[in-house]
Structures are given as structure tokens and as C-alpha cells.
Amino acid sequence: MISIKKGVEPDSLRYYRRTPGANFDGLDKTELRERLLEEQGHLCAYCIQRITGKGAVKIEHYEKRTTEDQLEYKNLLAVCSGNETLKSQNGRVVVIFFKAVSSDWLTAFC
Numbered sequence: 001m002i003s004i005k006k007g008v009e010p011d012s013l014r015y016y017r018r019t020p021g022a023n024f025d026g027l028d029k030t031e032l033r034e035r036l037l038e039e040q041g042h043l044c045a046y047c048i049q050r051i052t053g054k055g056a057v058k059i060e061h062y063e064k065r066t067t068e069d070q071l072e073y074k075n076l077l078a079v080c081s082g083n084e085t086l087k088s089q090n091g092r093v094v095v096i097f098f099k100a101v102s103s104d105w106l107t108a109f110c
């Protein structure tokens with residue numbers, strides 16, 4: 001089991017969220033990626049493998065993305081790109097399940 005302590009969201013995300021019509025796809029994710037990797041110890045939230053290199057990281061929503069919470073920091077996780085194939089093959093990612101144990105913590109059960 002691995003727990004992720006969700007820290008303070010990056011300023012770029014907080015400011016962008018105030019923009020009218022702001023959505024996840026339009027967000028500059030540079031700072032967000034760095035912050036997520038830092039708080040996860042550079043480990044993928046799905047498979048716990050170390051994420052190395054800029055192009056290797058992807059941001060996923062813990063709870064399915066909605067218009068209201070798509071830019072909610074506590075709902076965002078860094079994952080490696082390695083599970084994309086698994087996801088499309090199985091229709092869902094099954095390696096590890098994350099469970100919110102409080103508003104600030106996400107816990108992975110393997």
C-alpha cells in the first residue's frame with residue numbers, strides 16, 4: 001500500500017482555474033507535472049515504477065473527469081505512459097486501485 005499526501009497545488013493551476021472557460025486540456029501542465037511527481041516521489045500512481053524523463057509522465061484524474069472538478073488538484077495524479085496500452089486493452093486500469101482515505105490522502109492498494 002502506498003499513500004500519497006496531496007500537497008499545495010501549483011500557482012499556475014490555481015490562477016488558470018479562475019480563467020473563464022478554463023479546462024484541463026487548455027492548461028499548461030509544466031508546473032503541475034513537476035509538483036505531482038515531487039509529491040509522489042517520482043513514482044507512477046498505477047504501477048509504482050519510477051517515472052523518468054519529461055515525455056514519460058502523464059496526468060490522470062483519480063475520479064472521472066467532470067466539468068466541475070477537472071482542474072481539482074486533489075483529483076490529479078502523475079502516471080507513466082506504460083499503462084496506456086493496458087488501459088486500452090482492458091478498458092480500465094487494474095494494476096493498482098487508489099482510494100481516498102481523507103480529503104488529503106490517496107492510498108494505493110496493490
Ligand SMILES: [Zn+2]
Nearest residue numbers: 044046047080
Ligand atoms: Zn505506470
